[in-house]
Amino acid sequence: MLHTVNKSPFQHTTLADCARFLRSGDVVLLLEDGVLACQVGTLHVALVEGILQRVAVYALGADLKARAITELIPGIQVTDYAGFVSLVEQHKVHAWL
Amino acid sequence: MRTVLTDVKKIMCTVRRAPHGSIYVQEGLEAALIVAAYGAEVSLVFMDDGVFALKRGQDTQELGTKGFAAAYGALMDHDIQCVLVDRHAMAVRGMTEADLLSIGQDAETGELRWPRVVEAGEIAALMAEQHSILSF
Numbered sequence: 001m002l003h004t005v006n007k008s009p010f011q012h013t014t015l016a017d018c019a020r021f022l023r024s025g026d027v028v029l030l031l032e033d034g035v036l037a038c039q040v041g042t043l044h045v046a047l048v049e050g051i052l053q054r055v056a057v058y059a060l061g062a063d064l065k066a067r068a069i070t071e072l073i074p075g076i077q078v079t080d081y082a083g084f085v086s087l088v089e090q091h092k093v094h095a096w097l
Numbered sequence: 098m099r100t101v102l103t104d105v106k107k108i109m110c111t112v113r114r115a116p117h118g119s120i121y122v123q124e125g126l127e128a129a130l131i132v133a134a135y136g137a138e139v140s141l142v143f144m145d146d147g148v149f150a151l152k153r154g155q156d157t158q159e160l161g162t163k164g165f166a167a168a169y170g171a172l173m174d175h176d177i178q179c180v181l182v183d184r185h186a187m188a189v190r191g192m193t194e195a196d197l198l199s200i201g202q203d204a205e206t207g208e209l210r211w212p213r214v215v216e217a218g219e220i221a222a223l224m225a226e227q228h229s230i231l232s233f
Contacts, residue, residue: 094111
């Protein structure tokens with residue numbers, strides 16, 4: 001399962017909600033305002049690190065760049081739109097809108 | 098999404114928004130009914146604020162909206178048997194099983210049908226079995 005999260009963790013609980021439904025082999029893709037969760041030194045680092053211990057976490061590079069997020073929590077993998085498409089091809093998707 | 102369902106597809110609709118503040122819940126219910134009409138095996142899952150849509154006693158008369166009662170009644174007519182609610186989402190919102198509304202009657206026995214309260218793990222496992230998941 002590919003779980004996409006596109007909302008800021010500072011305004012929405014979607015990332016934490018999503019975390020409760022993760023299974024081994026699942027993937028989380030952070031995009032749009034969802035990439036705000038990638039930053040180091042925020043309130044939500046522990047949440048993201050907990051997710052990283054269980055599943056792969058990707059973030060969309062274009063959204064990181066747009067928000068000047070350069071320092072990521074270690075373990076988060078940066079992908080592009082082609083990578084996004086590949087993930088969608090490989091997994092069924094649940095969009096945590 | 099496939100427009101023609103040649104063999105039976107498993108399609109889940111997840112409802113995660115609170116009712117009445119937006120049209121998401123109504124859309125989710127309608128989507129579930131539509132895909133069921135095409136012969137899909139539909140599961141309808143209420144999680145996060147979506148659990149409020151299953152609270153009994155909702156009265157939208159003064160809002161001037163039609164509410165969900167008719168849509169819930171239609172679930173049984175479309176043979177949507179799998180209506181699940183996330184136990185944790187209910188608990189943190191102060192809801193118990195006694196707060197849930199009935200989702201219609203069994204066509205044969207006339208018994209009231211209820212949403213089934215389940216753990217996140219069961220929902221996650223069911224998600225993994227789906228051909229598609231529509232989120233609302």
